[in-house]
Amino acid sequence: MRPLDLTEKDPSKKVTIYFEGKPYEAYEGEKIPVALLANGIYWLTTSLQGRKRGAFTFGPLPIVLNGMKNVDGRKAKVRDGIRIERQNYGEFQEAVEIDGTKEPLRVVVDVAVIGGGIAGIGAALEMQEHLTVALIEEKGWLGGLMFLESVPQGGFDEEPRKVVKGLTSKFNENLRVFTQTVALGVFDEGEYFLVPAAKGDQLVEIMAKRVVLATGAVENILLFENNEFPGVFRLDFALEVINKWGVAPGRKVAVVGRRPERIIPELEKWGIEYVVVPNPKRVEGEEKVERLIDTNGNVYEVDAVIVSDYRIPDINPITQAGGKLRFKRGHYLPVLDSKNRIREGIYVAGSAAGIKPHRANYIEGRLVGAHILREFGYEASPAVYREQLEEYEVEGMPLPVIDFSMNLEDVQICGCDVNFKKVDDVVKSGIKDLQIIKRLTHLAMGFCQGRFCLYNGALLVSQRTETPMGELDIPVARPPLKNVKMKVVARGE
Amino acid sequence: MPTKELPERSEITIIGGGIIGVALAHELAKRGEEVTVIEKRFIGSGSTFRCGTGIRQQFNDEANVQVMKRSVELWKKYSEEYGFPFEQTGYLFLLYDDEEVEEFKKNIAIQNRFGVPTRLITPEEAKEIVPLLDTSEVIAASWNPTDGKASPFHSTAKFALHAEEFGARLVEYTEVKDFIIENGEIKGLKTSRGTIKTGIVVNATNAWAKLINAMAGIRTKIPIEPYKHQAVITQPIRKGAVKPMVISFRYGHAYLTQTSHGGIIGGVGYEEGPTYDLNPTYEFLREVSYYFTKIIPALRELLILRTWAGYYAKTPDSNPAIGKIEELSNYYIAAGFSGHGFMMAPAVAEMVADLITKGKTDLPVEWYDPYRFERGELRGQALQMG
Numbered sequence: 001m002r003p004l005d006l007t008e009k010d011p012s013k014k015v016t017i018y019f020e021g022k023p024y025e026a027y028e029g030e031k032i033p034v035a036l037l038a039n040g041i042y043w044l045t046t047s048l049q050g051r052k053r054g055a056f057t058f059g060p061l062p063i064v065l066n067g068m069k070n071v072d073g074r075k076a077k078v079r080d081g082i083r084i085e086r087q088n089y090g091e092f093q094e095a096v097e098i099d100g101t102k103e104p105l106r107v108v109v110d111v112a113v114i115g116g117g118i119a120g121i122g123a124a125l126e127m128q129e130h131l132t133v134a135l136i137e138e139k140g141w142l143g144g145l146m147f148l149e150s151v152p153q154g155g156f157d158e159e160p161r162k163v164v165k166g167l168t169s170k171f172n173e174n175l176r177v178f179t180q181t182v183a184l185g186v187f188d189e190g191e192y193f194l195v196p197a198a199k200g201d202q203l204v205e206i207m208a209k210r211v212v213l214a215t216g217a218v219e220n221i222l223l224f225e226n227n228e229f230p231g232v233f234r235l236d237f238a239l240e241v242i243n244k245w246g247v248a249p250g251r252k253v254a255v256v257g258r259r260p261e262r263i264i265p266e267l268e269k270w271g272i273e274y275v276v277v278p279n280p281k282r283v284e285g286e287e288k289v290e291r292l293i294d295t296n297g298n299v300y301e302v303d304a305v306i307v308s309d310y311r312i313p314d315i316n317p318i319t320q321a322g323g324k325l326r327f328k329r330g331h332y333l334p335v336l337d338s339k340n341r342i343r344e345g346i347y348v349a350g351s352a353a354g355i356k357p358h359r360a361n362y363i364e365g366r367l368v369g370a371h372i373l374r375e376f377g378y379e380a381s382p383a384v385y386r387e388q389l390e391e392y393e394v395e396g397m398p399l400p401v402i403d404f405s406m407n408l409e410d411v412q413i414c415g416c417d418v419n420f421k422k423v424d425d426v427v428k429s430g431i432k433d434l435q436i437i438k439r440l441t442h443l444a445m446g447f448c449q450g451r452f453c454l455y456n457g458a459l460l461v462s463q464r465t466e467t468p469m470g471e472l473d474i475p476v477a478r479p480p481l482k483n484v485k486m487k488v489v490a491r492g493e
Numbered sequence: 494m495p496t497k498e499l500p501e502r503s504e505i506t507i508i509g510g511g512i513i514g515v516a517l518a519h520e521l522a523k524r525g526e527e528v529t530v531i532e533k534r535f536i537g538s539g540s541t542f543r544c545g546t547g548i549r550q551q552f553n554d555e556a557n558v559q560v561m562k563r564s565v566e567l568w569k570k571y572s573e574e575y576g577f578p579f580e581q582t583g584y585l586f587l588l589y590d591d592e593e594v595e596e597f598k599k600n601i602a603i604q605n606r607f608g609v610p611t612r613l614i615t616p617e618e619a620k621e622i623v624p625l626l627d628t629s630e631v632i633a634a635s636w637n638p639t640d641g642k643a644s645p646f647h648s649t650a651k652f653a654l655h656a657e658e659f660g661a662r663l664v665e666y667t668e669v670k671d672f673i674i675e676n677g678e679i680k681g682l683k684t685s686r687g688t689i690k691t692g693i694v695v696n697a698t699n700a701w702a703k704l705i706n707a708m709a710g711i712r713t714k715i716p717i718e719p720y721k722h723q724a725v726i727t728q729p730i731r732k733g734a735v736k737p738m739v740i741s742f743r744y745g746h747a748y749l750t751q752t753s754h755g756g757i758i759g760g761v762g763y764e765e766g767p768t769y770d771l772n773p774t775y776e777f778l779r780e781v782s783y784y785f786t787k788i789i790p791a792l793r794e795l796l797i798l799r800t801w802a803g804y805y806a807k808t809p810d811s812n813p814a815i816g817k818i819e820e821l822s823n824y825y826i827a828a829g830f831s832g833h834g835f836m837m838a839p840a841v842a843e844m845v846a847d848l849i850t851k852g853k854t855d856l857p858v859e860w861y862d863p864y865r866f867e868r869g870e871l872r873g874q875a876l877q878m879g
Contacts, residue, residue, distance in 0.1 A: 048729060048755065060728070060796075070794055090731035090755060093794045094625065187775045196775055322772075416729075431650065433665070435535045439542060439646035442754055447728065449799060473535065478799045479773050483728070487793035490782035 002038040006270055007246030015080035030078040033061065034245045042230035042288035042304075044073055046088045049417040052287060054230030056237035056249070058221060059415015060447045060483070062087055069093040075180075103492060104196075104203040107176065109134045111372055112195045112208035114183045114317065117144025118358050119350025120214035121167050122365025123372075128174045130378045134206050136197055137179045138482070141244070142168050144216055146358055148239035151265040155359025155392070161243075163358075178204065184489070185479030186211050186321040186346065193345060198484050210345050210372050213318060214365060217311040217351035221452050222257050223402060223420070225282035225410035231289030231304045235263055238306045248272050250304025254292045256280040257309030258398070264308075275300055281406065295403070310397040313352050316451050316477035321346050327470035329396030331355065332455070339371045339382075340364070347371065360392035402463050413460075414453030416446030423460050432465045434458055434472045449477050497664045502690035503529035505849065506682060508669050508705055509698035510536040512649050512835050513827055515663070516842035517697060519652045522659035524850055529691075530661065531684060533668040537649045540699055541835055543803025545724055545748060545760055545879065547738040548836040549584045549640040550609045553600045553876045556860030557812070557833075558607050560840045563856060567839030568643060575655060577647035578753040583737035584640035585622060587788070588633045593742065597635040600876070604637070611637035623735055625789045630743070642738060644753055645835055672709045678822045679709070693849060695825045700769075700804035702814075702828035709824060714867045715814050717829035719804045720766030722879055723777040725785075727795040729755025735789070740878055745784035748878045757792060759785065760879040764805070771802040805832040808866070811875040813837070815844060815861035825849065826863055832877055 001008065002025055013028040019036055026035035033044060033055030042054045045061055055061050061073035064085040070092045073084075109132040113120045116137025124135050141147045143164030146154070156163045171177065181199040188194075195206040219234045221227065233241075233249050235257075241247045243266070252273045255263055260276045267274045279295040283305055292300045315325060315332050323342030324335040333354055340347050347368040350361040367385035374380050408421035418441055426440050434457065437443065443457040444450030450457075454475070462469045480489075505521060507514045510532025521528040532538070548568055550561040565581075572579030588594050597613065604611045614636045616628040622636070653663055664686075673681040673688070681690045696705045700719035735751040746762025761781050765774075778800055786793045808814060811831040818824045827845050830837060840856060847854030860872060 088731075090729060092730045092734075092791065094791050096790050096793050098790055098793070184778075185775070188772075194775055196778075430654065433535050435538065436646070436650060439537075440650060446798065447796070478801045479775070479778065480797055480800070483796035483798060485794055485796055486727070486782040486786050489778050489797070490786050490793070491779035492783075 003040045004038045004248045004250070005246060006242065006248050009246070015078065017078055017081070018083045020085055026078045028078055028080065030245065032063070032073055032076045032078060032084060034241055034247055035078050037241060038247045043086070044230070045086055047415070047417050048089045051228070051417065052230055053228060053415070054232070054288070056233045056241070057228040057415070058234065058448065058452050059228060060089065062089060062091070102202055104205045107134055107204060107206045109176065109206065109208050110376065111210045111212060112136065112193065112206045113212040113214055114195065115144070115214035115216055115350065115352070116142040116177070116179065117214060117216050117350055117361070118146050118164070119361040119365035120212065121164070122362040123212045123214060123349055123369040124175050125167060125170060126366040126369025127373055128172050130373060131174065131376060133175045134208065135175060135177045136181050136183050136195070136206070137177070138182050140180050142177070142179065145236060145239070148236065148243050149266070150243050150269060154357040160358070182482045182484065184484055185481050186317070196489070198488050201488050203488055210347065210375070211321070212347045212349055212368055213321060213352055214350045215314050215317040215352045217313050217355055218451055219307065220309045220312050220397070221413070221456055222280070222307045222309050223400065223411050223456060224256070224280040225407050226284065228412045228415060229283050229285065229289055230287065231285065232283060233304060233306045235306060235308050238263060239266065242266055242270060249306060250302065252302050253304040253306055254280070254300050254302040255306050255308050256292070257307045259310060260308050262308045263306050275302065280305070282410070311351060311355050312397065312455055313354065314451055316449055317481055318342060318348065318352065319476040320479060320481055325474055330399055331397055332474065340368050354394035356392050356394050360389055363389045399469070400459060402460060413443060413456050414446060414448060416442060418443045418446070418453065420460065423457060424464065427461060427464045432461070432467070434461045435475060437461060438475055444475055447483055450475065497662055499664050499667055499684060499686045499689055500529055500662055503527055503662070505529070505693045505695065506531060506689060506691040507695045507697050508682070509539065509696070509701070510663060510665065511539045511541040511697065511699060512537065512645065512652070512838040513699065513830070513841055514695070514697035515649055515652045515656060516838040517695065517827065517845050518661040518663065519656035519659065520842040520846040521849065522656050522661035524846060526850065528661045529689065530663045531667050531669055531682070531689070532663065532665045535665050536653050536663060537645060539701070540803040540806070541645050541649055543724065543801055544645050544835040546642040546645060546752060546758060546835070547584070547748060547750065548642055549637070549738065551584050551586065551600065551604060551611055551635060551637050551640060551876070553603065554873055555603060555607070556857040557875055558604050558609060560837060560856055562607055562609055563843070564837055564840035565639060565641070567843065568641070571652070571839065572643065572648070575651040577644060577651045579641060579643040579648070580753070581639050581641040583622070583636060583638040584740065585619060585737045586635040586740045587619065587631045587743070588635065589630050589743040590632065594633050601635060609637060610639060611635060622737060623739060625734060625791050626739070627788065627790055640738065642750055669705065669708065674710065674821065677820070679824060693823045693825065695827060695845065697827050699806040699828045699830055699834055702806060702826065706826070709821060711818055711820055711824070713818060713820060713864065715826065715829070715863050716866055717806050717808055717814065718767035719769055720764050720807050721768055721770060721802050722760060722764060722805045722832065723773055723781070723800055723802045724758060724760040725778070725781045725800045726752070726756040726758045726798050727792065728798055730757070730795065731755070739788060741784070741788050744787045745780060746879060747781070747784040747788060749785055749788065756798065757795065762879055773800040773802050807831045810871040810873065811877045812872050813861050814863035815841060815858055816863045817848065818863060831875065832879060833875070
């Protein structure tokens, strides 16, 4: 077993890969960052400003793969003999191969469901008997976070992965599932909506009469010094390496954030040694986390840090599709009508509509499915789901209070080298409008388009200018919803 | 959340807080005038912050060449004084056939006459300037190293900050609703946040100019219509990869360059309108990717971060309407820039401030005479990209 393997891997898939010229043991089909993590390698890429980055916090992961620069390291998989090198964000492949552009694959369905988490599954199941449905999921699996959790929670009694398996086994032939497929946006095309998506290098054009945004939530980025250093794990990535790949984030990990209970049962189940540190100030190390220092000056010798905090709804698909936002109990949420729509034809279900237990998200998926069934003239009982849904409460998030005594230059808001000092300096220069601050600092203008960083940017502006979060002018997301290479969307000759 | 209170009165009120309104307020305040800008959202939000960043003197008529030459001088001066990114990295027009070359030779002659050092270069020289170019079909290029680009965000913000230092008031998140007019004289403006008494009013609303003219009751025909133009930006790459603005009429009327932040920014001649819709379209995403990767194949492997749309506020000859409207005793217009507002702004600010404070200007403002449409004296089409 490799240093951080939790489980035995299939020996028939064992291969050798090379990182920075040195050979390492890996398994065919593993994600490259997971294979390297298992070997104790965390630092994989370097930001424009020269900050070391790993694969499991935020920001892009460009690597050199077999001599080809700017390959997305999070999507690349292990094959025998591959050579991987680190690169800087700014490097790119100058000599490119020009293969003919592929024609887009066109898919026509009644409903496009974006997001294959538990809400999207619920919506699809509700509708599949009568309607044709395309279920679009970015990851290689359905079930979202539930697929990654091994401990029963969120209103289901069974192991989360089993729940997902049970539900998806009921899918029928009216349902087309697109995994590892990234939806690029929602566009109006008369009586249809066009949802273009990228599956690898293949462009897929999905035409649908209704759209369900079941696009979920993201982890809140916790603010401490070097919060994006290699070895700092976002919770969803920590769950993925543990439960999907059988690799530990570290031998000894620190759990930080306001919701340690989200990860502790998993760590205990696998026997991973951990320490809970409620007040992190700074992580340090040479090439990866070596220690965590708290605000009282206590030093914890750890080799990984897992951020286990609240989740925040991903508002980008909402605003791109034309939805409005409101601020309630710590979250920006879509403004929805009585049918959970942001506007005619576009529904929202699951965490994207508000953070709540898995079962509530599932019911909400069924609820919007029932509304859509009715619009198509089929019998359905949305009122029953609505009643069930009301038994659950939507989670609020206490507003984090920013500690301005930190070394703000080392506190990263996002993966694009926007640190707290950069934003704070602009605010201090007298500019108080988030819209203008965004453009002067590039906050929310990089790879994630604000998915992870906008909230903290808004928080800083709110607290520095004493403007309530609900009164800030929040920028709207623009297509593509997720980054896509030019060659994928370029039209043919 | 308004950043400033609406004053009770102002000698001069500029409607529209884009680069034109802000630079004009800066120029007027610097000259000691009392000036207020009323902007319905935040400064730059209309079209300025959505623009393609380019600043060029390579036009095809004497007036625009002269005005842009002055503008570049001012861009240089203020970028140095105020510290915002403005780089003279040139404009490179890629030419693919003899007809294009002949056309550009004429333009170059005009530009040279006014001291703009444009010259025709070979495809090999073009490739030296931008090694990533595919020049296999290029037969020549029109190159002026003194053209350039600036950050719309940093420049507008700096002009705004310094305008305020000189005493100008920039009132954001305030929308003009109507004019108060007595005996052919503007007395005040009704806004979403109350009334402001005013002397002179300048319509600097570009895409919205026809609406403001309507509120002012202007009957003179000044055809300015908003057209949706879209732009794209890629992931940032190492500095210096694409220094100049690269133009290709052959490939989609495309323009592209690298921002000071590192992303490749630009657009193509894909236009919709007249419309006030600004939703980016899927068709644009596909078109721009096709044309850009034809011009620079390495862009194929770059990630698109974002597309967005802004307005070209277009007139029939793609030249703006700048001057005094005689129907009212105290009303000016500087609008209809047809995609050239950002690059022209410092010179336009100087021209309009001259007109207001001195009644005349040394720059050829008559070329932009707002009455030319009514008289049927359209100018030659200004060279327009995208």
